[in-house]
Amino acid sequence: MQHGNSTIEDIAAALRQYADRQAGEGPYITAIEGVIILRSFCAKPPSHSILKPALCVVAQGAKWTSFGDKRFQYHAGQALVVSVEMPSVGRVIEASPDAPFLGVIIEFDSAIMRSVIEEADIFPDKCDRAHCGAAVVDLNGALADSVLRLIRLLDTPRAWSTLAPMIRREICYWLLDGPHGADIAQVVLGSNHSMSIINAIQNLRERFCETVSIAELAAIARLGPSAFHRRFKELTSLTPLQYQKQLRLLEARRLMVSEGANVETAAFEVGYESPSQFSREYSRMFGMAPKRDSVKTKHLVTIT
Structure with missing residues (x-):
């Protein structure tokens, strides 16, 4: 197992090898569900999207992603962990034809994540507030090694169905074992107030074309309107509106x-x-x- 910069360089090499076989500069939706390869030959203007819960790895270059009034900048050897579905603005800020931006998005499977939490006896710390639904982590050690093996697995189609779920479990485990593991687990398990907010978010996602009041969403979350508004913004960095x-x-x-x-x-x-x-x-x-x-x-x- 390789660690540190050597593994990041290996991840960049594996991403480059995959991207060189594709047309254009990306993103590339791979044959492994929820695994998306990114490549960009120049800095990009900001782009808007809805980010699903995922590990967003940078192997070469740098970018920033913002949710509401919070901005996260991350570069080669780091990753953005998104634990709740949120509207975002992102921008590649470091890329060139000679050294393109290279990254991979690995979307989380909630069933796998929950299974890992339960089997590994990982329990979130008790807290009376919702944690922010995003964080930047360093990509090293066993986590980096797992990401590298998942990317390399793209070259072996016959092994996808058997090995991809196992490697995803490893990635979940090492994330949960890391410094932000308790925050991630809290959102996934829905302990304390996080799940109540996520239930309200899901309702808002399904009915975003309708007029939905704060009082109605707060009732779904079983919170008072002011407490709901505060905790919603803590988790998503956005107000419900x-x-x-x-x-x-x-x-x-x-x-x-x-x-x-x-x-x-x-x-x-x-x-x-x-x-x-x-x-x-x-x-x-x-x-x-x-x-x-x-x-x-x-x-x-x-x-x-």
Whole structure:
């Protein structure tokens, strides 16, 4: 087993080898479900997406990802751990043709994560608040080795079904055994207040086109409105209204770019009653008017 920089260099080499066989610069959706390879030959403008719970590894270059008012910067040898689904803005900040940005996203399987927590007797610390749903960790030792073996497994299709779940379990174990393990476990197990907030988030995700009140979401979370609002922001770095607004605007962008919907149709589809309000909020989030953006953007970037 290799550790430290040598393993990071090996991960970069494995990612480069995979990416060189693909067209374009990425992202590449691999044949192993939930494993996405990233490559970029230059720094990119910020891109908006909804990040699922995942380990987002950087093997070469650097990037930042922000959730609401919190920004996380991470570089080669580090990874962003996302433990709850959240709207985000991400940007590659270090990349060149000679040294492209290389990374991999490994989405978490909640069933595997829960199984590992239970079998390893990992219990989150008792806490009366929701932890932030993201953190930057150093990628080294056994965690880095597990990531490297999962990437290399892409070259052996016959072994995917047998070995990929086992390596995913290893990755979960080493994350849970690390400095942020208790926070991750708390979100996955739903101890204390985290699961109540996640239940409300799921309800908001399913009904983001509707008018949903804070009182209604707070009732789902079994919290008072003020406590719910505070803990929601602690976990996601967004208020419930900001979270819903970003979901609406991201879906509207997808409708216009991928399905050819016009501005008015997209606005009404995602719950806006006023196209002018929609255009103002869209421009504020994406930096240009929706009609201009839908023409300019050839494909919607959904992975950061």
